Amino acid sequence: GAVVSQHPSWVICKSGTSVKIECRSLDFQATTMFWYRQFPKQSLMLMATSNEGSKATYEQGVEKDKFLINHASLTLSTLTVTSAHPEDSSFYICSARDIRGTLGSSYNEQFFGPGTRLTVL
Amino acid sequence: AQKITQTQPGMFVQEKEAVTLDCTYDTSDPSYGLFWYKQPSSGEMIFLIYQGSYDQQNATEGRYSLNFQKARKSANLVISASQLGDSAMYFCAMREGPGAQKLVFGQGTRLTINP
Numbered sequence: 001g002a003v004v005s006q007h008p009s010w011v012i013c014k015s016g017t018s019v020k021i022e023c024r025s026l027d028f029q030a031t032t033m034f035w036y037r038q039f040p041k042q043s044l045m046l047m048a049t050s051n052e053g054s055k056a057t058y059e060q061g062v063e064k065d066k067f068l069i070n071h072a073s074l075t076l077s078t079l080t081v082t083s084a085h086p087e088d089s090s091f092y093i094c095s096a097r098d099i100r101g102t103l104g105s106s107y108n109e110q111f112f113g114p115g116t117r118l119t120v121l
Numbered sequence: 122a123q124k125i126t127q128t129q130p131g132m133f134v135q136e137k138e139a140v141t142l143d144c145t146y147d148t149s150d151p152s153y154g155l156f157w158y159k160q161p162s163s164g165e166m167i168f169l170i171y172q173g174s175y176d177q178q179n180a181t182e183g184r185y186s187l188n189f190q191k192a193r194k195s196a197n198l199v200i201s202a203s204q205l206g207d208s209a210m211y212f213c214a215m216r217e218g219p220g221a222q223k224l225v226f227g228q229g230t231r232l233t234i235n236p
Contacts (some may be wrong), residue, residue: 048221
């Protein structure tokens with residue numbers, strides 16, 4: 001249980017195009033999903049917190065108009081990188097939190113997807 | 122200011138030896154949680170161990186243990202009897218406040234186990 005998938009696992013696109021990344025909780029319902037970005041040899045940086053049915057909360061310095069997040073259902077959140085540029089090339093990881101916080105242990109209720117590697121040419 | 126600090130960019134250890142990965146944190150909230158994750162080259166984040174700020178005992182999970190020194194604000198990960206498969210990036214993370222959801226990660230330590 002507690003599996004989170006991401007699609008695609010990798011994507012290469014031309015500068016100026018938009019790319020959509022999906023994050024799905026496969027066997028549980030997630031009220032909250034998180035989107036992280038990880039540059040090579042660096043740590044994970046939280047971009048935004050996505051709550052089902054409401055607007056995402058973006059971290060300081062993250063452009064909400066560039067990184068569009070939609071959490072339309074309890075099992076799916078999408079991140080769209082609009083007008084992508086080479087500096088947006090990164091590893092994007094999502095995590096999902098169980099609706100009741102009962103999966104896993106009482107504290108490890110955030111489950112990570114396998115990540116999506118984006119390369120913008 | 123860094124909330125989570127991992128001062129070891131890289132560690133090299135001989136197989137079967139024990140290894141300690143350092144992590145210090147900074148918070149004024151009395152309620153917080155500390156996590157360690159392993160990230161192999163595939164990129165997935167694997168949860169290893171958790172320590173709550175009110176936990177009286179150090180957390181242990183199989184070969185992993187957490188050396189929690191609250192006064193020093195440190196939460197070092199100890200891996201006993203290291204294996205080749207332990208080679209990976211290791212991240213320390215903190216969640217502040219009761220009911221908080223956000224995780225803040227340290228810079229990570231790349232651990233290499235030599236045969």
